[in-house]
Amino acid sequence: MDILTEALSSMRTGQPTSVRTEGRAPWGLRLPPVAGAGFHVVLYGTCWLVPLDDAPGLAPVALSPGDVVFLRDGRGHILADHPDTPAVPERPDQFRPSLPIGTVSIGGDGPRTSLLCGNYHLDQGRPHPLVRQLPEIIHLPTRHGRHPELSAAVQLLGAELENPRIGSTGIVPALIDSLLLYILRAWFEDRPAATAAGWAAALGDAAVAPALTAIHEAPSTAWTVESLAGRVGLSRAAFARRFTHLVGEPPMAYLTRWRMTTAARLLRESEAPLTTVAAQTGYGSEYAFAKAFKREYGQAPGGYRREARTA
Structure with a gap:
């Protein structure tokens, strides 16, 4: 059981969306908040x-x-060639439809910057604690050999966007979808398990990780x-203390959380009867x-299912 994949899947409410941003200095683009998580x-x-x-x-x-x-x-937030460059809101006239994704062009005639910008549609109303414990901003440099798998995904994306060919329309969304897992894997692997707190340590803990796997699998x-x-070969008290310290809530509270998260996903994505x-x-x-x-959700399962289908 891959707990990171399961946790993210439980929060997904749609496919990621993205746009290519082309800026030439001086340029500044003010981006509004999005429902979910943003990336560049x-x-x-x-x-x-x-x-x-x-x-602050x-x-x-x-x-x-x-x-x-x-x-x-x-x-x-703002993206700009320099922190002091005035930023303007994104406008429809800056957008050019193209394959495999559209492009926003902005700025003057100075040095060029090209970015892939977008967001992952995640339910932030009930975030999984694994995601809730992440920093507000994660910055991952991939040059100088850091995070080789993430770097490879970025290079593949860049190649497909620079030179779209047959299959690019299917390849680019799949790469963007995979990018989220590469980003979080890189961040978690940067946290030494022996010194990290929270989920960064829980996923590598010899006692807590197998218990989480058991809950997720069954x-x-x-x-x-x-x-x-x-x-996991621990006493009840020792296990409960260790689990609560790393996960942030007691074992039975997390079990209930995961049961309800699983139920909500079944209600959204299947026609399974309530029984x-x-x-x-x-x-x-x-x-x-x-x-x-x-x-847990403030409404009956049937009402939740109907509301999810019409959203």
Whole structure:
């Protein structure tokens, strides 16, 4: 069980969207907040990412060729050739449709910068704690041999966008979709497991990681703290302390969270009857499941399903 993939899949509410941004100095583009997580990939040239004034504590970030930046909450920000360059909002007349994705062009006649900009549609109303613990901005330089898999994905994207050929329309969205996993893998692997806190350590912990895998693989199992502790060879108390410290909530609270997350995904993505959804998430009756679901989501499962289908 790949917990990172499962956690992200549980939050997805749609396919990623993206646009290529072509700037020639002087240029500055003000980007509004997006529903989900934002990202930028520098394909050519250099630029700055400047957080808006409502983001105290976040400093401008200098970006170089091959760099990737991830904005956890999709907050509004500015991209510019220099932090002091005035920024303008994105306008429809700057957009040129093209294959495999559209292009926004802005600026004067100075040095060129080319970026891939976009967002991943993630449910930020109920973020998985793995995502919630990420920094607001993740900056991953890929030059000088750092993060070779991420660097390879960026190079492939750049090649497809510079020279679209047969198949590019299918290849580019797939690469953008995979990019999110490469970004988060690189960030987690940069955190030494022995010193990191939270999920960066939990995913590599000899006791907590197998327990998380068991919960994700079989949410319908009648897990208890004792049974999970027994699987990893710890006492009930020692396991509970270790799990809570790294994951940020007790084992049974996380089990309930994952059961409800799994149920919500089944309701959104399948036609399974409520009795089946209840059984697959560890509830002995539709009534018990509906009561737990309403307590967690504030509405009955049937209403949630109807609302999700019409959104």
